[in-house]
Amino acid sequence: MTTLGTPRIHHRKVDSTNRHARELAEQGAPHGTLVTAAEQSAGRGRQGRAWSAPAGTGLLMSVLLRDPYPLLSLAAGAAVADTAAHFRPDQEVLIKWPNDVWLEGKKVAGILVEGRPQERWAVLGIGLNVAISQDQFPPELRTSATSLGRDKSELEAVLTKLLDALSVWTSANRADVLAAVRQRNALRRRSVSWADGQGVVADIDDEGRLLVETQRCIAALDAGEVHLNLD
Numbered sequence: 001m002t003t004l005g006t007p008r009i010h011h012r013k014v015d016s017t018n019r020h021a022r023e024l025a026e027q028g029a030p031h032g033t034l035v036t037a038a039e040q041s042a043g044r045g046r047q048g049r050a051w052s053a054p055a056g057t058g059l060l061m062s063v064l065l066r067d068p069y070p071l072l073s074l075a076a077g078a079a080v081a082d083t084a085a086h087f088r089p090d091q092e093v094l095i096k097w098p099n100d101v102w103l104e105g106k107k108v109a110g111i112l113v114e115g116r117p118q119e120r121w122a123v124l125g126i127g128l129n130v131a132i133s134q135d136q137f138p139p140e141l142r143t144s145a146t147s148l149g150r151d152k153s154e155l156e157a158v159l160t161k162l163l164d165a166l167s168v169w170t171s172a173n174r175a176d177v178l179a180a181v182r183q184r185n186a187l188r189r190r191s192v193s194w195a196d197g198q199g200v201v202a203d204i205d206d207e208g209r210l211l212v213e214t215q216r217c218i219a220a221l222d223a224g225e226v227h228l229n230l231d
Contacts, residue, residue, distance in 0.1 A: 004032045004063055005163045011037040013055070018114055018125040021062035025121050031066040036159070054136050056152050059128040059159055065115075068122035069170040071177055071208045073098050073113050076124055078180040079165035080109045083128070086161055087148050094186035097210045097226065101128075102186050106146035124166075130158050178204060191229040194221060198229065 007030075014020060014037040021035045039055035053060065069075050077095040084103055085093045094102045101109040108129050115122030129147035131154070137145050150158065169177060182188075187201040192212060199214035209220040 004167050005034045005159075006032055008034040008036065011035070013037065013039040013041065015041050017060055017062035018112060018123050021064050021123040021125070022114060025064050025115070025123060029064055031064065033064040034061060034163075035063075036061045053127070053129060053132055056155070057129070057131045057136065057147075059126065059130050059155060059162065061127075061159065061162075062123050062125040063163075063166070064121060064123055065170065066121050068113075068115065068120075068124075071174065072122055072124060072170065073111055074181045074204075074208050075169040075172065075177050076111045076113070076126065076166065077101060078177055078184075079162060079169040080111065080126060080128060081180075081184050082165045082169075083158065083162045084108055084148060087150055087154075087158060093184065095181055095184045096186040097181070097204065098208075098223070100186075103146050103148070106144055108146050108148065126162070128158065128162070130155055178206065178208065181208075187226070187228070192226050193229055194224055194226050 017035040017037050017040065021033065024033055024035070037060045040060050065072070077099070080101045081093045081095050084101055088103060091104045096102055099111040100107050110127050112125040113122055129145065130150050131152045132147040134142055148158070182204050185204060187210070188203065190201050192198065192201055197214055197219060199212040199219065202211045202213050202218065205211050205220060207222070209222045210226065212219045212221060
């Protein structure tokens with residue numbers, strides 16, 4: 001039985017589940033507190049990007065973790081990937097370091113970790129497309145985003161599965177988390193670029209950093225934006 005998800009605060013519509021979960025954390029809410037919403041008006045991904053979905057079609061959630069797992073973003077990626085694979089066993093599920101999950105090469109979920117390390121808490125935000133049809137995505141996302149293709153009635157089942165998976169992976173051995181992410185590494189041997197250079201992804205190191213072979217060295221990226229080079 002997972003300890004995550006209790007207490008749960010559900011909103012019909014909210015600006016951002018992460019913002020509300022951070023407020024609860026500052027007010028002393030317990031480990032495992034979950035904020036969910038049927039719809040968000042100001043949901044965010046990394047780099048300040050918007051994250052939105054038609055009401056009732058996506059899993060929009062933020063969970064408060066006290067004394068959070070050191071490789072939280074990667075552990076969450078493993079949990080989301082396992083959940084996606086459970087509901088779509090017929091399709092390839094990969095993890096795009098450090099915060100996206102792909103289904104058949106398209107983004108099905110995003111992960112955002114925020115918190116106060118000095119106060120030993122973090123808020124883990126996850127947006128998972130569950131029941132969105134391709135024509136419901138904005139035109140600019142229809143070739144890059146996807147959904148689990150399930151029915152709206154299955155949202156709670158997806159949430160339960162995800163919370164169970166998060167409970168497992170955020171208490172797992174560090175080596176097991178790294179092995180799971182490496183096995184599903186969407187970027188391995190792919191050409192990528194970032195603010196300071198470009199190269200070919202070699203692996204993920206023991207600190208959870210992305211290792212990229214450049215013409216001069218092997219760079220270890222621990223944060224920031226990585227773009228696939230598709231040419």
